[in-house]
Amino acid sequence: MADETSGTLDRVAALTGSRVQFRERIQTLWSGYGSIVRLELEDGPTVIAKHVRPPPTARATTSDIRKRRSYDVELAFYRDVAPHCDHNCRVAQMYANARDDDEWLFVLEDLDAAGYSARMTDSPLELERCLGWLAAFHARFMGMRIDALWEIGTYWHVATRRDELDAITDRKLRDRAEELAVVLDGAKFQTLLHGDAKEANFCFTPDRSAVAAVDFQYTGRGCGIRDVAYLLHGHGDAMLDVYFRALRSALAPHVDGAAVEAEWRVLYPIAQLDFQRFLAGWRG
Numbered sequence: 001m002a003d004e005t006s007g008t009l010d011r012v013a014a015l016t017g018s019r020v021q022f023r024e025r026i027q028t029l030w031s032g033y034g035s036i037v038r039l040e041l042e043d044g045p046t047v048i049a050k051h052v053r054p055p056p057t058a059r060a061t062t063s064d065i066r067k068r069r070s071y072d073v074e075l076a077f078y079r080d081v082a083p084h085c086d087h088n089c090r091v092a093q094m095y096a097n098a099r100d101d102d103e104w105l106f107v108l109e110d111l112d113a114a115g116y117s118a119r120m121t122d123s124p125l126e127l128e129r130c131l132g133w134l135a136a137f138h139a140r141f142m143g144m145r146i147d148a149l150w151e152i153g154t155y156w157h158v159a160t161r162r163d164e165l166d167a168i169t170d171r172k173l174r175d176r177a178e179e180l181a182v183v184l185d186g187a188k189f190q191t192l193l194h195g196d197a198k199e200a201n202f203c204f205t206p207d208r209s210a211v212a213a214v215d216f217q218y219t220g221r222g223c224g225i226r227d228v229a230y231l232l233h234g235h236g237d238a239m240l241d242v243y244f245r246a247l248r249s250a251l252a253p254h255v256d257g258a259a260v261e262a263e264w265r266v267l268y269p270i271a272q273l274d275f276q277r278f279l280a281g282w283r284g
Contacts, residue, residue, distance in 0.1 A: 070217035076148035088136035090212035116203035138224035139250030141192035150220025153193030156278035164281030187223035229271035
């Protein structure tokens with residue numbers, strides 16, 4: 001563990017040209033693929049270093065290939081998309097990065113130090129802020145396609161989960177999997193999806209007046225209601241109007257928000273069902 005941290009510090013020092021001091025480990029990445037740490041630059045701010053190094057035991061499975069591709073996508077997001085996000089869809093800025101054959105290093109703005117130090121406590125206000133963030137993000141990138149991101153955003157769409165279909169015991173749900181995907185992928189209004197818009201990926205100012213988002217490994221093209229169905233899973237549909245009010249406001253006057261809402265409201269139950277299909281296969 002000490003060698004791993006030391007390697008991260010050395011790489012960050014080389015990238016930034018600054019002496020670096022370790023502050024704390026924030027988390028270990030899924031399946032031991034690396035770690036996220038907080039560092040302090042000499043005469044500078046604290047930064048977040050996300051250092052991805054797949055373990056020697058990693059094999060070229062479907063899951064492993066997907067994970068590796070996801071870090072290339074995240075790098076593309078911070079390089080090509082993050083600079084165009086404003087305060088309404090706040091994200092960290094990338095200060096430096098390195099990409100080797102089997103290693104990724106992101107040096108990112110520390111959102112805690114920027115004022116977004118609070119985390120979700122499951123209040124309605126926090127959920128409203130998250131929906132507002134999604135609405136602003138979806139509106140800002142409506143119609144956009146970036147080839148370096150996922151062709152279809154989210155980590156649960158059926159094209160990435162075909163090996164799990166047989167585990168679904170609900171035959172009707174299993175048999176409809178392809179149909180659901182075709183309907184969602186064929187939506188007229190497409191945007192960029194966050195792709196993993198769970199509660200844990202949002203950070204708040206202490207007074208909950210503003211929110212920022214993290215973790216863009218599964219960002220790609222899609223109808224925005226997929227993000228909303230994922231975030232609202234387990235919360236019911238009462239907050240759906242909050243999202244569409246924010247979306248219409250963010251789209252005006254350049255895009256017909258009423259037309260987007262009309263299409264995506266119809267697709268909302270389909271997106272819910274599609275996510276249930278993922279859960280049924282994953283848990284099965």
